[in-house]
Amino acid sequence: MANLMENSDLIRQHRIEALMTEYAHCIDDDRLEEWPDFFIEDSVYRVITRENHELGLPMGLIYCDGKGMLKDRISALRTANIYEPHTYRHMVGAVNIIGDDGEGLRVHSNFTVIRTMHDGDMSVFACGRYLDRITDRDGTFKFSERLVILDSRRVDTLMVIPI
Amino acid sequence: MANLMENSDLIRQHRIEALMTEYAHCIDDDRLEEWPDFFIEDSVYRVITRENHELGLPMGLIYCDGKGMLKDRISALRTANIYEPHTYRHMVGAVNIIGDDGEGLRVHSNFTVIRTMHDGDMSVFACGRYLDRITDRDGTFKFSERLVILDSRRVDTLMVIPI
Amino acid sequence: MANLMENSDLIRQHRIEALMTEYAHCIDDDRLEEWPDFFIEDSVYRVITRENHELGLPMGLIYCDGKGMLKDRISALRTANIYEPHTYRHMVGAVNIIGDDGEGLRVHSNFTVIRTMHDGDMSVFACGRYLDRITDRDGTFKFSERLVILDSRRVDTLMVIPI
Numbered sequence: 001m002a003n004l005m006e007n008s009d010l011i012r013q014h015r016i017e018a019l020m021t022e023y024a025h026c027i028d029d030d031r032l033e034e035w036p037d038f039f040i041e042d043s044v045y046r047v048i049t050r051e052n053h054e055l056g057l058p059m060g061l062i063y064c065d066g067k068g069m070l071k072d073r074i075s076a077l078r079t080a081n082i083y084e085p086h087t088y089r090h091m092v093g094a095v096n097i098i099g100d101d102g103e104g105l106r107v108h109s110n111f112t113v114i115r116t117m118h119d120g121d122m123s124v125f126a127c128g129r130y131l132d133r134i135t136d137r138d139g140t141f142k143f144s145e146r147l148v149i150l151d152s153r154r155v156d157t158l159m160v161i162p163i
Numbered sequence: 164m165a166n167l168m169e170n171s172d173l174i175r176q177h178r179i180e181a182l183m184t185e186y187a188h189c190i191d192d193d194r195l196e197e198w199p200d201f202f203i204e205d206s207v208y209r210v211i212t213r214e215n216h217e218l219g220l221p222m223g224l225i226y227c228d229g230k231g232m233l234k235d236r237i238s239a240l241r242t243a244n245i246y247e248p249h250t251y252r253h254m255v256g257a258v259n260i261i262g263d264d265g266e267g268l269r270v271h272s273n274f275t276v277i278r279t280m281h282d283g284d285m286s287v288f289a290c291g292r293y294l295d296r297i298t299d300r301d302g303t304f305k306f307s308e309r310l311v312i313l314d315s316r317r318v319d320t321l322m323v324i325p326i
Numbered sequence: 327m328a329n330l331m332e333n334s335d336l337i338r339q340h341r342i343e344a345l346m347t348e349y350a351h352c353i354d355d356d357r358l359e360e361w362p363d364f365f366i367e368d369s370v371y372r373v374i375t376r377e378n379h380e381l382g383l384p385m386g387l388i389y390c391d392g393k394g395m396l397k398d399r400i401s402a403l404r405t406a407n408i409y410e411p412h413t414y415r416h417m418v419g420a421v422n423i424i425g426d427d428g429e430g431l432r433v434h435s436n437f438t439v440i441r442t443m444h445d446g447d448m449s450v451f452a453c454g455r456y457l458d459r460i461t462d463r464d465g466t467f468k469f470s471e472r473l474v475i476l477d478s479r480r481v482d483t484l485m486v487i488p489i
Contacts, residue, residue, distance in 0.1 A: 006174050011332050013177060014339060021420040024436060028455075050250070087376070089436055089453040089477055091419050093254050094184040110187060110252055112277055114438055114453045120480025122450050124285050127252040127277045129191075151252055154283025169337050176340065213413070256417050257347040273350060273415055275440055287448050290415040290440045292354075314415055317446025 016107055016134065017095055019141045024090035027162060032077065035162060036070035039143045040135060043067060047148040047163060049155065050128060061155055062148075062162070073162070083160050085118040088125065090163075104135035104144050113163060126163055127151050179270055179297065180258050182304045187253035190325060195240065198325060199233035202306045203298060206230060210311040210326060212318065213291065224318055225311075225325070236325070246323050248281040251288065267298035267307050276326060289326055290314050342433055342460065343421050345467045350416035353488060358403065361488060362396035365469045366461060369393060373474040373489060375481065376454065387481055388474075388488070399488070409486050411444040414451065430461035430470050439489060452489055453477050 019038070026034050039045065047062040064070050077083075094110040108131055115125035133145040148163050182201070189197050202208065210225040227233050240246075254275045261269040271294055278288035296308040311326050345364070352360050365371065373388040390396050403409075417438045424432040434457055441451035459471035474489050 006177075007170065007333065010173055010177055010336055014332075014336055018422075021422050024420045025422060025434065028436065087477055089438065091254055091417055091436060091438055093256060093419060094187045096181075096184050096188060108188065110191065110254060112252065112254055112275075112438075114450055114477070116453070116477040120478040122453065122478050122480075124277055124287065124450065127279070127285065151250055151277070151279040152283040152285050154285075169340075170333065173336055173340055254417055256419060257350045259344075259347050259351060271351065273354065273417060275415065275417055275438075287440055287450065290442070290448065314413055314440070314442040315446040315448050317448075 012105075013095070013097065015141055016097060016105070019134065019143075020092045020095060020109060020130075024092055028088055028090055030087065032074045032161070035074060036067050037142075039067050039070060039146070040137060041067050043070075043143055044145045044147075045070060045143070045162070046146075047150065047159070049150050049153050051153050053147075053149050061150075061159060070162075077160050086161075087116050088161060088163075089114045089116070092130070101133070104133040107132045107134055111163075126155075175268075176258070176260065178304055179260060179268070182297065183255045183258060183272060183293075187255055191251055191253055193250065195237045195324070198237060199230050200305075202230050202233060202309070203300060204230050206233075206306055207308045207310075208233060208306070208325070209309075210313065210322070212313050212316050214316050216310075216312050224313075224322060233325075240323050249324075250279050251324060251326075252277040252279070255293070264296070267296040270295045270297055274326075289318075338431075339421070339423065341467055342423060342431070345460065346418045346421060346435060346456075350418055354414055354416055356413065358400045358487070361400060362393050363468075365393050365396060365472070366463060367393050369396075369469055370471045370473075371396060371469070371488070372472075373476065373485070375476050375479050377479050379473075379475050387476075387485060396488075403486050412487075413442050414487060414489075415440045415442070418456070427459070430459040433458045433460055437489075452481075 023038050043066065045064040046060040048060040052059055064073060090111060090113055092109055092111045096108045098106040098108055108129060110129055112127040113125045114122055116122045128148065128150045131147040131149060132143055134141050135144045186201050189201070206229065208227040209223040211223040215222055227236060255272055257273040259271045261271055271292060273292055275290040276288045277285055279285045291311065291313045294310040294312060295306055297304050298307045349364050352364070369392065371390040372386040374386040378385055390399060418435055420436040422434045424434055434455060436455060438453040439451045440448055442448045454474065454476045457473040457475060458469055460467050461470045
């Protein structure tokens with residue numbers, strides 16, 4: 001009985017990690033048009049520094065309210081095309097299911113992103129935590145909220161691709 | 164039958180990885196007062212370079228024998244407060260259960276730690292292996308031994324926060 | 327019934343990740359003589375830049391066709407010994423089982439490798455994707471194909487140890 005319960009925990013953990021995995025590959029493979037589909041319609045996506053997050057300051061580097069804004073962001077990025085080409089490589093780990101707050105599963109995880117520029121230069125572009133609320137939509141896990149908390153206050157102005 | 168056995172393996176792997184995850188978040192979230200609770204009373208925590216470890220030299224950068232020394236370490240860190248503020252971000256992977264030596268599960272894993280300074284500067288602070296002995300205490304996995312083997316011999320003198 | 331199916335998925339995912347884990351430790355622990363055993367006899371191992379891979383250019387930085395070439399590579403590396411000593415630390419994540427193409431499981435994953443030189447200098451040496459075909463040989467998963475796609479076009483000439 002205990003094992004059966006633990007089994008369902010394993011399956012849930014696996015499904016959450018699969019979502020993280022697909023999200024990472026979507027961005028790293030430059031399939032950005034598919035990125036908004038990881039979110040529900042009335043979702044929130046924010047990128048904020050750890051410092052501002054801890055001070056309770058709402059100022060984010062990126063603030064998207066609703067899936068429409070996510071799509072707009074990708075359209076703008078593809079059209080403007082004024083940035084130097086670069087790619088990301090996400091590593092996500094320490095995926096911790098905190099609990100269920102009624103509106104979805106709250107999940108915390110760690111990430112690092114290595115950025116590679118067109119000339120081949122590689123660097124640690126960002127690291128920090130994802131604070132997520134994840135909900136089941138017809139058998140598929142999606143983000144109703146994804147807060148990206150950056151450890152560093154020194155953020156490259158070149159943040160066009162979502163993290 | 165084989166599947167049932169493999170299922171218990173999955174559960175054990177999941178519990179070990181959950182321990183690693185909680186340990187990482189504890190430190191990265193600066194909840195250092197909770198850190199000693201990942202260890203049993205008569206535990207060993209050591210940080211040592213790969214070079215010294217391979218030469219069999221016992222000299223560690225940090226050596227804590229017993230949970231009391233872990234608590235003292237955190238107290239000292241909080242009181243002295245003479246170091247430049249910084250945070251860690253742990254990535255842990257390749258978690259490999261080697262076997263059970265009677266005193267607990269021996270587990271090897273890989274880690275990297277990105278350090279972010281108060282001014283926002285990020286760098287790979289440390290990478291290496293955890294060589295652990297993990298034991299069950301009333302249904303909770305705890306470390307009876309955690310050896311942190313650093314790949315680099317060039318260790319920042321600024322190692323106050325545990326890895 | 328659904329849970330049983332999902333259970334077998336969990337076991338398969340676990341076995342794949344265990345393979346990735348053992349591969350990483352084998353290289354990082356400098357047990358390079360064991361490295362060819364992760365491949366079947368008529369396997370392919372290639373290291374190629376993302377740019378060339380996307381352009382469909384076959385030119386690889388490393389090309390090994392068959393397990394014999396993998397063994398030769400390690401023998402040469404051990405004998406020549408003309409490179410500056412260094413070690414790798416692999417982090418592998420986002421392990422995604424794409425499907426079964428009849429010849430084996432196709433699996434994509436992300437990796438980063440931190441390289442530590444003998445003087446202690448650490449740096450992000452490589453990051454990118456593994457594109458694998460994995461097959462079952464008498465109950466053990468092995469690579470029939472491992473393509474290492476490097477994000478950066480700027481590849482250190484000092485690539486002697488396999489990735």
